[in-house]
Amino acid sequence: MSSDSEKKRVQFRAPRGLVDRADTLAAVFETDRTDILISALQEYLRDAAHSDEMKQEIAEAYYDDDITFEELKALVGHEEAANFRLLKQQLSEAFVEDVAEELADG
8 A cells, every 4th residue: 555645646537617616725725736636635535434324335345345454444544444344254254154054954
Protein backbone atom coordinates (compact mmCIF):
# COMPACT_ATOMS: atom_id res chain seq x y z
CA MET A 1 0.00 0.00 0.00
CA SER A 2 1.33 3.44 -0.87
CA SER A 3 1.85 6.10 1.74
CA ASP A 4 -0.05 9.38 1.73
CA SER A 5 3.13 11.25 0.72
CA GLU A 6 3.44 9.34 -2.56
CA LYS A 7 1.63 10.99 -5.45
CA LYS A 8 -0.40 9.33 -8.18
CA ARG A 9 -1.55 11.25 -11.21
CA VAL A 10 -5.28 10.99 -11.94
CA GLN A 11 -7.35 12.44 -14.71
CA PHE A 12 -11.13 12.65 -14.87
CA ARG A 13 -13.91 14.63 -16.44
CA ALA A 14 -16.25 16.65 -14.23
CA PRO A 15 -19.15 19.00 -14.90
CA ARG A 16 -17.86 22.44 -15.88
CA GLY A 17 -19.89 24.16 -13.16
CA LEU A 18 -18.35 21.96 -10.48
CA VAL A 19 -14.83 22.68 -11.72
CA ASP A 20 -15.61 26.40 -11.91
CA ARG A 21 -16.79 26.34 -8.29
CA ALA A 22 -13.59 24.54 -7.24
CA ASP A 23 -11.53 27.15 -9.10
CA THR A 24 -13.43 29.98 -7.39
CA LEU A 25 -12.88 28.41 -3.98
CA ALA A 26 -9.20 27.92 -4.80
CA ALA A 27 -8.94 31.64 -5.63
CA VAL A 28 -10.62 32.56 -2.33
CA PHE A 29 -8.15 30.43 -0.36
CA GLU A 30 -5.20 31.38 -2.58
CA THR A 31 -4.44 27.80 -3.49
CA ASP A 32 -4.97 25.66 -6.56
CA ARG A 33 -7.74 23.39 -7.83
CA THR A 34 -5.78 20.27 -6.90
CA ASP A 35 -5.66 21.24 -3.22
CA ILE A 36 -9.41 21.89 -3.22
CA LEU A 37 -10.17 18.55 -4.89
CA ILE A 38 -7.84 16.64 -2.56
CA SER A 39 -9.48 18.27 0.47
CA ALA A 40 -12.95 17.44 -0.84
CA LEU A 41 -11.97 13.82 -1.54
CA GLN A 42 -10.40 13.43 1.90
CA GLU A 43 -13.53 14.79 3.55
CA TYR A 44 -15.76 12.49 1.50
CA LEU A 45 -13.69 9.43 2.42
CA ARG A 46 -13.63 10.44 6.08
CA ASP A 47 -17.42 10.83 6.08
CA ALA A 48 -17.84 7.50 4.26
CA ALA A 49 -15.81 5.76 6.94
CA HIS A 50 -18.30 7.00 9.56
CA SER A 51 -21.49 6.29 7.63
CA ASP A 52 -23.16 3.06 8.74
CA GLU A 53 -24.67 2.57 5.28
CA MET A 54 -21.32 3.05 3.54
CA LYS A 55 -19.53 0.82 6.06
CA GLN A 56 -22.06 -1.92 5.37
CA GLU A 57 -21.40 -1.71 1.63
CA ILE A 58 -17.65 -1.71 2.23
CA ALA A 59 -17.98 -4.74 4.51
CA GLU A 60 -20.05 -6.58 1.91
CA ALA A 61 -17.36 -5.91 -0.69
CA TYR A 62 -14.82 -7.41 1.74
CA TYR A 63 -17.01 -10.43 2.52
CA ASP A 64 -17.43 -11.01 -1.23
CA ASP A 65 -13.63 -10.76 -1.71
CA ASP A 66 -14.00 -7.69 -3.94
CA ILE A 67 -11.49 -5.80 -1.77
CA THR A 68 -8.56 -6.97 0.33
CA PHE A 69 -8.14 -6.59 4.07
CA GLU A 70 -5.54 -3.86 3.45
CA GLU A 71 -8.01 -1.93 1.28
CA LEU A 72 -10.71 -2.42 3.91
CA LYS A 73 -8.38 -1.13 6.61
CA ALA A 74 -7.54 1.96 4.52
CA LEU A 75 -11.25 2.76 4.23
CA VAL A 76 -12.60 2.07 7.72
CA GLY A 77 -9.54 1.99 9.99
CA HIS A 78 -7.70 -0.87 11.64
CA GLU A 79 -10.10 -1.59 14.51
CA GLU A 80 -13.25 -1.68 12.37
CA ALA A 81 -11.45 -3.75 9.72
CA ALA A 82 -10.33 -6.25 12.36
CA ASN A 83 -13.95 -6.60 13.50
CA PHE A 84 -15.10 -7.22 9.92
CA ARG A 85 -12.33 -9.80 9.41
CA LEU A 86 -13.33 -11.64 12.57
CA LEU A 87 -16.98 -11.68 11.52
CA LYS A 88 -16.03 -12.94 8.06
CA GLN A 89 -14.04 -15.78 9.62
CA GLN A 90 -16.90 -16.65 11.95
CA LEU A 91 -19.41 -16.63 9.10
CA SER A 92 -17.13 -18.84 6.99
CA GLU A 93 -16.64 -21.31 9.85
CA ALA A 94 -20.39 -21.41 10.52
CA PHE A 95 -21.08 -22.07 6.83
CA VAL A 96 -18.58 -24.94 6.74
CA GLU A 97 -20.06 -26.43 9.90
CA ASP A 98 -23.62 -26.16 8.51
CA VAL A 99 -22.63 -27.86 5.26
CA ALA A 100 -20.80 -30.60 7.18
CA GLU A 101 -23.90 -31.22 9.29
CA GLU A 102 -26.12 -31.36 6.22
CA LEU A 103 -23.79 -33.87 4.59
CA ALA A 104 -23.66 -35.98 7.75
CA ASP A 105 -27.47 -35.95 8.03
CA GLY A 106 -27.98 -36.64 4.31
